Amino acid sequence: MADYSSDGLVRVDYAATIANPAAPDASSELNATTPVTAQLTPTGWAPASEQAEVPTISLASTFRTSVPGTRGGPIEMTLKKGDTPASDTVYNLFKTGPSGFLVTREAQGLTVTAAFAAGQVVTVIPGKAGKPRMD
Numbered sequence: 001m002a003d004y005s006s007d008g009l010v011r012v013d014y015a016a017t018i019a020n021p022a023a024p025d026a027s028s029e030l031n032a033t034t035p036v037t038a039q040l041t042p043t044g045w046a047p048a049s050e051q052a053e054v055p056t057i058s059l060a061s062t063f064r065t066s067v068p069g070t071r072g073g074p075i076e077m078t079l080k081k082g083d084t085p086a087s088d089t090v091y092n093l094f095k096t097g098p099s100g101f102l103v104t105r106e107a108q109g110l111t112v113t114a115a116f117a118a119g120q121v122v123t124v125i126p127g128k129a130g131k132p133r134m135d
Contacts, residue, residue: 011105011112012036012045012077014093018101021124030116033103036077037112039090044078047104047125075102075127081134091132099128 013033018024050073053066082088102125105116116122 009107013103015101015103024124026116026118036090039079041078046076048073048075094129095132097129101126
């Protein structure tokens, strides 16, 4: 198996609405999103990765066991802020704390500027933005 870098191959977009997050429409919903990738710093994309455990023990158990359960947690993004407030689209979008969806497409041999197309694997993450932290 060949190694590869995901640099330039991970696309992150924001969508205010998606009718069916399990099967978003590439032509009408995904290609009408707000691109975020170009404003993210190289280490600025940290999707949720916490894994909860579900206990499988009973009163009769003598050994504590569990299975993987739900996953989630906070998503952190470190965005570059532009020097012209009026044209700083991504910062202006997230500073208002919108509810919506982050849509990601990883690798698949496509650059971040390649349009979404039917059949591509995407991850749709619902959520609400918190207050921006100026670092």
